[in-house]
Amino acid sequence: MSKRKMQAIFLSLIGAALLMTSSLQTPTEAEAAEKNTNSKKLKVDEFFTDYDGTFILRDLKNEKTFVYNDQRAKQRFAPQSTFKVPNALIGLQTGAVKDEYDIKYWDGVKRELDVWNQDHTLGSAMRYSVVWYYQAMARDIGEKRMKEWVEKISYGNQDISGGIDQFWLSSTLKISPLEQTDFMESLYKEKLPFDKNVMKTVKRMMVQEDEDHYILYGKTGSGSGIGWYTGFVKTEHGAYSFVTNIDGTGTEAKSTTMDILKKYVLH
Structure with missing residues (x-):
């Protein structure tokens, strides 16, 4: 056998060996890549044994979204008091209120919660979810400006025809949990069409827990048998927007959210 033919056979054997090695390595590399991605499965069924609901968690750093009960996550509901967040943004942007310290005086009418009767x-009306304050501010904003801004931020079905101080309360305005998640992400990243100082003010008012390892921003909402808890949390490892929507109250939705966050995020 000639020397040239022997070299050709040798090279072909090496090529075949390399091809075989490559094909054997590919699955291993794929498995390694899969392990390196954030592919942890969130099992939250245990938190929804007492009521029907949906939960959404979005990793804002890695742009990954987990959805429990996809069908309900796409269904639109009245935002109830979670609308206080866009309402505050619009109120500040339009000058209906000056800042988070802008006072409205109690009209003397006794309402269902004692803390509302002052x-x-x-800021305090956001913290204690004082409906009458935000209704008064909505009237000051006015229907024309309110409609313009609700459409500008593409908030749910954008329907405010239910009355300037009622449309978000079991009325015409509807938004899905997934749309709420998008809205909260945009607020966290300050990508909504409001002035930066306006968004920073509203985010500051939303702070509910400021701990060593995380800051929790959120807003509850309740009405017509539906409970919401929406917001975002900033941790040492990243930031996450979240939404819980249940057949229950806002307090129950917040409790469910915190249980899930403590298991998967706040540790």
Whole structure:
């Protein structure tokens, strides 16, 4: 056998060996890549044994979204008091209120919660979910400006025809949990069409827990048998927007959210 033919056979054997090695390595590399991605499965069924609901968690750093009960996550509901967040943004942007310390005086009418029966600022009315304050601010904003801004931020079905101080309360305005997640992500990243200082003010008012390892921003909403808890949390490892929507109250939705976050995020 000639030397040239022997070299050709040798090279072909090496080529075949390399091809075989490559084909054997590919699955291993794929498995390694899969392990390196954030592919952890969130098992949250245990938190929804007492009521029907949906939960959404979005990793804002890695742009990954987990959805429990996909069908309900796409269904639109009245936002109830979670609308206080866009309402505050619009109120500040339009000058209907000056800042989070802007006072509205109690009209003397006794309402269902004692904490509502006193003067409030924009910030305290957010903290205690004081409906009458945000209704008064909505009237000051006016239907024309409110409609313009609700459409500008593409908030749900954008229907405010139910009355300037009622449309978000079991009325015409509807939004899905997935749309709420998008809205909260945009607020966290300050990508909504409001002035930066306006968004920073509203985010500051939304702070509910400021701990060593995380800051929790959120807003509850309740009405017509539906409970919401929406917001975002900033941790040492990243940031996440979240939405819980249940057949229950906002307090129950928040409790469910916190249980899930403590298991998967706040550790």
